[in-house]
Amino acid sequence: MMDLKQINIGQLLENSVKENHIKIESLCGFFNCEAKQIEQMYSADALNTDILIKWSQLLQYDFFRLYSQHLVLYAPPNANRYNQVEIKKKVHTQELQVRKNIYTKEIIEFIIRRINKGEMTREEIISKYRIPKTTLYKWLNKYSEYMEE
Known part of the structure; x- marks a missing residue:
């Protein structure tokens, strides 16, 4: 499991090249x-x-996804407040488009591991990462057994 707070893209590329046994030539x-x-x-x-x-x-992996996941986990709170205002404006002017599945498997695993290892409580996860309470509890019910292995 990697730390999405600090993304060292060069190191990740080098690791991926080694895993795929690609020669420098x-x-x-x-x-x-x-x-x-x-x-x-x-x-x-x-x-x-x-x-x-x-x-x-070349490596058949979306390295941009790492940055997207970083934004989901560590987006500044003010950015989310702005988005909420924009969503409210859109509701009055047009039909709201709901984004589903914005959390990838890696993010879900990261969150559940933090809870299982006792690094953070459920309440801390909900407030820090702004994950809805119902979503977190669904993840815990669905993935906890898998994560304990």
Whole structure:
């Protein structure tokens, strides 16, 4: 399980390359660069989106999802207040579109592990991450047995 609070994209790319047993020569050919530049990408905390798209295609994993999950867990409270005002305005002007399944499996596992390990209480999870109480309790009923293994 990774910590979504600090995303070190270069380290994650390097780990994924090792897991997939991809040689540096292949990477150099794919990116049309030298090994030194690949090593610089591995040590980078952030990368240009064009480069990250290429990495995502090569490794067949959506690395942008890590940033999306970060936003779901750590979005500033003021941003959510603004969104709530915008939603109220939309309700009066047009039909509201409900977003479902905004929580990925990784986020659900992260939350349940924090509760199971005693790192946070249910109330702390609800207030810190602004997860609805009913949603959290549904997750706990559905996934707790799976997570205890």
